[in-house]
Amino acid sequence: MRQHVDQRHARVLELVRQRGRLRVADLADELGVSAVTLRRDVEALAAQGRVRRTHGSVLWPGGSAEEPPAAEGDGFVIGMIVPTTNFVFADIVRGAREAVEAQGGRLVLGMTGYLDTEDPVQAGRMLAGGADGLLVAPSWFDGVPVEGQEEWLLGCGAPVVLVERWAPAGNPAAGLDRVRTDRAQGAAMAMAHFAALGHRTVTAVVQEGPHAAQITAGYRVAVETLGLDAAPGSPLAFAPDRQGHARYDAPAAHLAEAVTRHGVTAALVHSDEDAIVLVPRLQARGIAVPGDLALIAYDDEVAGMADVPLTAVAPPKRSVGALAAGLLLQRLAEQGSGSRPSPRQHVDLLPELRVRASCGALAGETPG
Structure with a gap:
């Protein structure tokens, strides 16, 4: 029987209070809900000050505020979705991986083969597997979303940074962080x-x-x-x-x-x-x-x-990947500390x- 959201919140609080700290992915499995649903629950409870959110985990408010995001065996995970690893994306992925690993995390890669229907599939798989946030170069043919192609991004329940893609003013995805080449x-x-x-x-x-x-x-x-x-x-x-x-x-x-x-x-x-x-x-x-x-x-x-x-x-391919990863890590740090998010950023890097x-x-x- 499907639990009401209040019942689910109560169960989350009970488990976190008992154990002090739980991985979001493990908690979702235990409750029998999707990672996206569980993330939303955790965000709601964190906003009320009833739990604390760190990279990939949820903590009871009395837990150590200094607990590192990449504790042994429990490092944070960043998902990256690209159409291919050929051409410019090889160095973009390399730059992102280096930035994530330098902070003790792991980058996991998904490829879509330029099929826009594969973007949400890859995202769902990564989030269900415990990814804390997403770097995404969606398979939008003209580089911008049409006919609601951005909807899955806005509802995925995790921080997202667009990479080498953009959305025009007025499109909901224009409110996302992005890093691209000018x-x-x-x-x-x-x-x-x-x-x-x-x-x-x-x-x-x-x-x-x-x-x-x-x-x-x-x-x-x-x-x-x-x-x-x-x-x-x-x-x-x-x-x-x-x-x-x-x-x-x-x-x-x-x-x-x-x-x-x-x-x-x-x-x-x-x-x-x-x-x-x-x-x-x-x-x-x-x-x-x-x-x-x-x-x-x-x-x-x-x-x-x-x-x-x-x-x-x-x-500047490698710099695009590195800056996009850094921006996503900043969002995760803000989320984990409960601090007010800094303004969204649209970063254009100049080529040479x-x-x-x-x-x-x-x-x-x-x-x-």
Whole structure:
């Protein structure tokens, strides 16, 4: 028979009073309720001053206030949900893990394969297993939630920090903490570098996906601010999930036409993996990089390993993970101490531009 919430609260108080300290996950199992439900009970009781909440545990108010959050055999656990551990996420996860482990905790990882329906499944599994909070890069195709995709985040019953994702003003998820790269600024840095080299007519090709809107916005604003000319149809958005050679037909054709018909001398390409594929395709069309087209890639995963080493915009991947983890640990510490939470934070980290050979020529010059 399902217990009334007051009965459940009374049972929680009884067990915690008897034992002094209990893991939230163990208490949920003993009461036969979900970890999310038990967390809500504990938060309600903690707000009344009837129990104390620490990392992963609940204490009777008379317990030691100095008890460490990572006691032997009972360290706190942070869940991290990402679409993949490839590309930028490998270093983001690494940075988060290092930050969590430095504080005596453990990072557990869940992957969704870019399936948005898998996000709440992974979260539920982690919370049921005792995770104290979540770092989440949801599988939102455009990087922002649509049609209620954020609802599970708001009802999961644990502190959440968004990683490399955001929600627009007015969306409930806009009230969550988040840490991301300012990808618009990265695109603007690329355009400013081109302008400094003397290029006046530019273009861009951008993968459709979570970062496309930011990169596109930065490109367009920078082109206008710097007084540059953009090729028609620029930036070109292309689908990264097309198979085989067809994936690169549209971006290769766009770049070639931009150079031969519209006088373009510089281009931004997202991502650097795609840029590496496109360079020989352009050479096959008689367009040399950087002789005819200066090129900057975006992401800097493998850009420096290209035959013509690619100048690239490099997001601060490890720092994104570390700062997101630090922010989540701050929320857990506030929760455990019962102190008033500090203001929510939206943290944007600036990328850097790593200059290599692919943009080494001024417009109209051939590098020696």
